[in-house]
Amino acid sequence: MIVDAVLSGQLPPGDPLPSCRAMAKRLRVSRNTVVYAYQRLVDDGFLVARERSGFYVADDVMQGRVQPPARETPISEIPAGDAPDMERRFRIRPSRQQNIRKPKDWRSLPYPFIYGQTDTTLFPLAEWRDCSRQVLGRRMFDEVTHDMLGEDDPVLVEQIRTHLLPRRGVTASAGEILITLGAQNALYLLASLFLQPSDTVVMADPGYPDFRNLAQLRTNRLRTLAVDAGGLPVDGRLDGADYIFVTPSHHFPTTVTMPLARRQALLDYATEHDCILIEDDYEPEANYVAEPTPALKSMDRDGRVIYVGSLSKTLFPGLRLGYLVASRPVVDELRALRRLMLRHPPTEVQRIAGLFIAQGHHDTYVKRLGKTYKRRWRLMSEALDRHLPGTSQAPGFGGTSFWVEGPAELDADALAERALHEGLVLEPGSVNFAGDRPPRNFFRLGFSSIADEKIEPGIAKLAALIGEQRRPPR
Structure with a gap:
């Protein structure tokens, strides 16, 4: 953070830093930690230590760095007519294509039935x-x-x-x-x-x-x-x-x-x-x-x-x-x-x-994954048979996911959004279909990243959410 403040100009050359004691108190860390960090910055040329005075930003810290010219108007505020029309020059527009999306905070959620991610607790x-x-x-x-x-x-x-x-x-x-x-x-x-x-x-x-x-x-x-x-x-x-x-x-x-x-x-x-x-x-x-x-x-x-x-x-x-x-x-x-x-x-x-x-x-890790995935594969199969019978078939290959076909009237995209608020991650299946009107009642459940004990309650919660969506409004 100090390096970033120096390079961005928030701490200009010659400015003093808080004393080690004051910084430690402010950050609630050991004074030795602050002393060590300051000394590292001295060794790297960002700070200088002055005896009986403290630590200061080095006068030559910006030497050799080109300062960006000051702008009267930020680029984001330049009138549209004065800026080049970059979009007119695009040959293709890949940003408009449909893609699989995954929530960034999925690790913090209790029921991450997310596909394609790993359980880091298993990694050697x-x-x-x-x-x-x-x-x-x-x-x-x-x-x-x-x-x-x-x-x-x-x-x-x-x-x-x-x-x-x-x-x-x-x-x-x-x-x-x-x-x-x-x-x-x-x-x-x-x-x-x-x-x-x-x-x-x-x-x-x-x-x-x-x-x-x-x-x-x-x-x-x-x-x-x-x-x-x-x-x-x-x-x-x-x-x-x-x-x-x-x-x-x-x-x-x-x-x-x-x-x-x-x-x-x-x-x-x-x-x-x-x-x-x-x-x-x-x-x-x-x-x-x-x-x-x-x-x-x-x-x-x-x-x-x-x-x-x-x-x-x-x-x-x-x-x-x-x-x-x-x-x-x-x-x-x-x-x-x-x-x-x-x-x-x-x-x-x-x-x-x-x-x-x-x-x-790699061999040892693959064997460990195989045992874990097989156990989760069985737990997933049993939970789906119990709470969502007839919606999926256990993959004969193994793999790390189940493909689920919900009721014809199910909107899996809306279900995924609702489930996310309940701490449950699933992947709507419509993105995998071609055409402008893909079926919306399919979704995928991954089990590579979810703990064994979360599978059964997670599928039960999912079944309840599907039941809520199917229930006609009063």
């Missing part, structure tokens, strides 16, 4: 911190601080190639793997490289809204097919598709798993009609109920499947680390394209993740 923080310390040691620090240009950290690439991909039945060389800033970054790169206005893109409905929004920025020929019990249908409605986006192992958001026979049919169709399949395997480590099903990419024999994976879902969303697997020519072009965008994901973060996997911490 000490092990992650230890990997961070290793990377910040002198030997490794030299390796991760130089500009990699378009390359990725070889340690992480090798761990993905030899450790993570074989679990999904996928084999790849190092040159067929590209590290990305999460799965979304991978999808953006693919859309930028491939999609043209004349291309036809097919995906399931409901489906992943961020990919739908992304595709609609590139082409007007987006086609959606209603999902069934086996995921994306494979029939004549695919005809004319140039690219097909699928989430076969765990359909987003309905959680259904595509049977092996349909996967093979999809691959055969792609080969026969010369189209490309984009497989988003967004929860690869969340299969703890049934026997693991191989990724669609593992069945690919002619390089028609581009595989997108994520580490953020397993570790933590803020990590923003993912990867894609494709043929060497595709990865080479994507690497060159990525260089124009961001060079490469932070090498330090890549190396920490690579060590975390190599030293076995």
Whole structure:
């Protein structure tokens, strides 16, 4: 706070600071804490200590810093006619698209049935911190601080190639793997490289809204097919598709798993009609109920499947680390394209993740998550059967969420808003549907971040709120 006050001009050079005793009393902290903080600021050049006088803002603290010119009128108050019309110059308006929204304060709420977030109490923080310390040691620090240009950290690439991909039945060389800033970054790169206005893109409905929004920025020929019990249908409605986006192992958001026979049919169709399949395997480590099903990419024999994976879902969303697997020519072009965008994901973060996997911490964590998720999966299934019978089916894959179909007259968007006031977070399902009039009676309940003992009372409260919405007004 003191540094901010100095740099913003609130504490100009030469100004005295409160004495250590006065500051400690004001902040209700130890005097030693204030002495330590002041001394650190002296060492950093922000303050000077004058014997028997106290601490002062250093006279040369602003040396080398350009002072912004004083404005007679703030930019926000400039008359509209005098300011450039920036909006007229926008080529696209992505801010107008429908997106999944999550409350920022969800951690403070008692019933966070939020999807895609982690329970930090389960994360092996000490092990992650230890990997961070290793990377910040002198030997490794030299390796991760130089500009990699378009390359990725070889340690992480090798761990993905030899450790993570074989679990999904996928084999790849190092040159067929590209590290990305999460799965979304991978999808953006693919859309930028491939999609043209004349291309036809097919995906399931409901489906992943961020990919739908992304595709609609590139082409007007987006086609959606209603999902069934086996995921994306494979029939004549695919005809004319140039690219097909699928989430076969765990359909987003309905959680259904595509049977092996349909996967093979999809691959055969792609080969026969010369189209490309984009497989988003967004929860690869969340299969703890049934026997693991191989990724669609593992069945690919002619390089028609581009595989997108994520580490953020397993570790933590803020990590923003993912990867894609494709043929060497595709990865080479994507690497060159990525260089124009961001060079490469932070090498330090890549190396920490690579060590975390190599030293076995990732495996241990995944096993812990599997046990926890399986227990919560069972508690969720029982609670939904008890309080909202017939509205959902327990995901056979496992995963971290339930897709719920409420009564036909239910408005899940209004329900979510009402539930938030009661401390309950749920995700309305309408955003996942294409079209101007999506069904509003679907919603998603995540269980990755909610404590076991909160599941039953949370579902009971949710059922009561649904009952209130269905009750006709007096």
